[in-house]
Amino acid sequence: xxTIGDVARAAGVARSTASYALSGRRSVSDxxxxxxxxxxxxxxxxxxxxxxxxxxxxxxxxxxxxRFLPDEFAPxxxxxxxxxxxxxxxxxxxxxLSSDPYGPAALKRITDSRxxxxxxxxNVAEQDDRLPVLRxxxxxxxxxxxxxxxxxxxxxxxxxxxxxxxxxxxxxxLGHRELILVSQPEHVIERGGAYVWRLQxxxxxxxxxxxxxxxxxxxxxxxxxxxxxxHALLEAxxxxxxxxxxxxxxxxxxxxxxxxxALSAPADLSVVGRYSDEFARxxxxxxxxxxxxxxxxxxxxxxxxxxxxxxQPTADGPHVVRLITPELLDRGSTAPPPDRQ
Amino acid sequence: xxTIGDVARAAGVARSTASYALSGRRSVSDxxxxxxxxxxxxxxxxxxxxxxxxxxxxxxxxxxxxRFLPDEFAPxxxxxxxxxxxxxxxxxxxxxLSSDPYGPAALKRITDSRxxxxxxxxNVAEQDDRLPVLRxxxxxxxxxxxxxxxxxxxxxxxxxxxxxxxxxxxxxxLGHRELILVSQPEHVIERGGAYVWRLQxxxxxxxxxxxxxxxxxxxxxxxxxxxxxxHALLEAxxxxxxxxxxxxxxxxxxxxxxxxxALSAPADLSVVGRYSDEFARxxxxxxxxxxxxxxxxxxxxxxxxxxxxxxQPTADGPHVVRLITPELLDRGSTAPPPDRQ
DNA sequence: GCGAACGTTCGAACCGGTTCGAAGCATAGC
DNA sequence: GCTATGCTTCGAACCGGTTCGAACGTTCGC
Numbered sequence: 001x002x003t004i005g006d007v008a009r010a011a012g013v014a015r016s017t018a019s020y021a022l023s024g025r026r027s028v029s030d031x032x033x034x035x036x037x038x039x040x041x042x043x044x045x046x047x048x049x050x051x052x053x054x055x056x057x058x059x060x061x062x063x064x065x066x067r068f069l070p071d072e073f074a075p076x077x078x079x080x081x082x083x084x085x086x087x088x089x090x091x092x093x094x095x096x097l098s099s100d101p102y103g104p105a106a107l108k109r110i111t112d113s114r115x116x117x118x119x120x121x122x123n124v125a126e127q128d129d130r131l132p133v134l135r136x137x138x139x140x141x142x143x144x145x146x147x148x149x150x151x152x153x154x155x156x157x158x159x160x161x162x163x164x165x166x167x168x169x170x171x172x173x174l175g176h177r178e179l180i181l182v183s184q185p186e187h188v189i190e191r192g193g194a195y196v197w198r199l200q201x202x203x204x205x206x207x208x209x210x211x212x213x214x215x216x217x218x219x220x221x222x223x224x225x226x227x228x229x230x231h232a233l234l235e236a237x238x239x240x241x242x243x244x245x246x247x248x249x250x251x252x253x254x255x256x257x258x259x260x261x262a263l264s265a266p267a268d269l270s271v272v273g274r275y276s277d278e279f280a281r282x283x284x285x286x287x288x289x290x291x292x293x294x295x296x297x298x299x300x301x302x303x304x305x306x307x308x309x310x311x312q313p314t315a316d317g318p319h320v321v322r323l324i325t326p327e328l329l330d331r332g333s334t335a336p337p338p339d340r341q
Numbered sequence: 342x343x344t345i346g347d348v349a350r351a352a353g354v355a356r357s358t359a360s361y362a363l364s365g366r367r368s369v370s371d372x373x374x375x376x377x378x379x380x381x382x383x384x385x386x387x388x389x390x391x392x393x394x395x396x397x398x399x400x401x402x403x404x405x406x407x408r409f410l411p412d413e414f415a416p417x418x419x420x421x422x423x424x425x426x427x428x429x430x431x432x433x434x435x436x437x438l439s440s441d442p443y444g445p446a447a448l449k450r451i452t453d454s455r456x457x458x459x460x461x462x463x464n465v466a467e468q469d470d471r472l473p474v475l476r477x478x479x480x481x482x483x484x485x486x487x488x489x490x491x492x493x494x495x496x497x498x499x500x501x502x503x504x505x506x507x508x509x510x511x512x513x514x515l516g517h518r519e520l521i522l523v524s525q526p527e528h529v530i531e532r533g534g535a536y537v538w539r540l541q542x543x544x545x546x547x548x549x550x551x552x553x554x555x556x557x558x559x560x561x562x563x564x565x566x567x568x569x570x571x572h573a574l575l576e577a578x579x580x581x582x583x584x585x586x587x588x589x590x591x592x593x594x595x596x597x598x599x600x601x602x603a604l605s606a607p608a609d610l611s612v613v614g615r616y617s618d619e620f621a622r623x624x625x626x627x628x629x630x631x632x633x634x635x636x637x638x639x640x641x642x643x644x645x646x647x648x649x650x651x652x653q654p655t656a657d658g659p660h661v662v663r664l665i666t667p668e669l670l671d672r673g674s675t676a677p678p679p680d681r682q
Numbered sequence: 683g684c685g686a687a688c689g690t691t692c693g694a695a696c697c698g699g700t701t702c703g704a705a706g707c708a709t710a711g712c
Numbered sequence: 713g714c715t716a717t718g719c720t721t722c723g724a725a726c727c728g729g730t731t732c733g734a735a736c737g738t739t740c741g742c
Binding site for chain 2: 077278
């Protein structure tokens with residue numbers, strides 16, 4: 001492979017001159033610049049990434065720390081990755097993907113060895129063991145997911161409390177008086193998935209304030225268990241006319257369950273979910289839902305990260321916690337409750 | 342950050358001695374080794390990746406070239422990535438993820454700038470524009486997906502022809518005489534998804550050889566279109582008693598369609614699919630299916646790649662094309678056809 | 683007692699870029 | 713005519729590792 005030395009020799013100039021001619025960081029005569037460029041083109045010169053990094057301490061790489069959790073939903077996960085990937089490409093960065101199943105060791109190695117200019121953490125838990133490592137790293141970090149302590153990093157997440165409120169308010173406004181909320185399984189909360197109770201608590205509070213009955217339940221994240229559980233819940237609360245889903249598996253199982261119970265939405269039951277739009281499209285979930293917007297969140301995280309890396313004035317300020325406002329996509333699965341005498 | 346110079350100074354030795362003490366590539370007295378190790382530990386020394394790469398021309402990085410195609414199925418894609426990620430971690434490699442939507446430019450840049458020791462290509466098409474670039478790159482490459490020309494790379498894929506044969510044979514053996522095969526949409530073939538017609542042709546040939554009628558159709562990859570198309574197909578071929586699915590969207594839509602038509606498997610219709618096991622688990626698709634094994638394929642590709650990178654004797658030989666034999670997972674959705682008089 | 687052999691350590695060179703300071707040279711100004 | 717100025721280019725140093733050859737001191741064998 002051609003080095004800049006080869007290019008310089010071919011163009012008959014010093015290495016430094018070749019470097020300046022290509023980077024434009026100092027002025028070079030038109031004639032020399034042209035000679036260097038042609039030599040570079042003819043030799044197929046591409047700068048060696050390691051050498052450049054060593055000289056500039058810039059890697060043009062963003063580390064993406066994902067966590068493949070057993071009951072994390074694949075479509076959402078991939079959308080986060082795509083969001084990060086797309087916007088990194090736009091900004092001229094490559095992505096170092098680490099799945100980090102054994103705690104923060106991989107993150108520490110990556111930051112210490114200077115393999116990346118910045119770090120994006122996905123699937124951030126309430127108490128995330130990667131956060132202390134990230135805070136003491138020299139690179140800036142951006143999170144997708146809201147941890148208990150946000151100091152020193154930029155944070156992006158869906159506003160799950162507002163989501164809980166919006167779901168209840170929507171059904172209350174239609175006249176529903178008894179609702180069921182199916183959340184993720186409890187072990188998701190235990191490993192730090194605070195968004196589950198954030199949505200749930202906000203929903204419970206809103207329901208209480210409005211005099212609406214809300215039965216909150218945890219559901220499995222796997223099939224076919226969740227199907228059985230949905231049956232049991234509908235059985236146990238025959239007066240419920242609205243169903244809120246904060247559990248993708250439940251959303252996937254519900255159409256079949258409703259078929260089996262001869263229920264249809266919204267005639268018999270109003271349904272509102274919370275999952276990614278992409279997920280809804282792939283599986284034809286005919287339920288109105290709040291878009292979890294994983295692609296957008298990944299994108300926001302990278303953009304902010306790049307701003308910080310490149311020390312743009314807007315980003316030198318205090319760290320940001322940005323919770324995006326949930327939007328309810330109406331797919332026609334909610335309506336006023338059926339009359340019951 | 343501490344450099345090896347800092348470590349050497351703290352231990353009172355030369356930089357080279359510190360390097361040898363830590364790497365073990367030359368013998369060093371026990372006492373000095375201990376001093377160097379302690380100094381490294383106390384200073385929190387981690388070698389600078391760029392510098393090491395420059396010196397050794399080893400990056401310990403594998404490039405993963407994925408392609409996020411609009412109708413590629415997210416669960417399968419993520420499983421490929423996980424398979425690659427898991428086995429790279431085991432082998433001590435990090436992963437550089439590139440999504441490369443604009444053709445092979447990103448691949449060329451990555452290989453030319455020596456950012457990786459080897460390359461894994463996902464979603465390889467029959468005529469893949471990344472292949473010429475990969476062949477002329479100095480790094481070895483492993484593919485997931487079978488291209489027209491396999492020279493110079495190691496190739497891993499499911500044996501789709503055998504899958505087509507196995508599906509037809511299975512239903513023929515049960516006594517079915519008329520089958521429907523739903524493939525991916527035609528534009529998937531046009532962009533190089535040769536596996537679609539490989540499975541389809543093998544199925545057609547096998548059916549013809551056995552005197553079985555097989556209606557082959559392309560289906561949409563999006564909801565709710567595919568649901569309508571399934572209805573139409575079942576309408577058009579009332580005599581068909583077996584359904585073969587080489588289309589994930591069709592598999593996702595089928596339970597609802599069958600409910601709507603008051604059909605059940607296997608009593609009214611025997612169904613065999615082809616998708617990843619993970620996909621089947623997440624959505625509780627109650628159909629017997631051939632496991633697409635994305636995790637396993639990603640794993641195989643990385644292992645072979647690592648063998649080649651590290652010049653192990655087994656890998657210096659000729660390039661490998663390994664098509665894994667499909668296994669039909671019986672979930673009880675096939676049985677002899679219902680009697681019709 | 684002397685040279686050979688060995689184990690240990692050091693210094694220097696190298697990987698391939700970037701960047702700083704200075705030198706060379708032509709032109710302008712006085 | 714001589715110095716000041718500006719433009720262009722060069723050489724050297726540096727980033728932080730690894731690795732080669734040589735120097736050093738000890739021990740061994742004869």
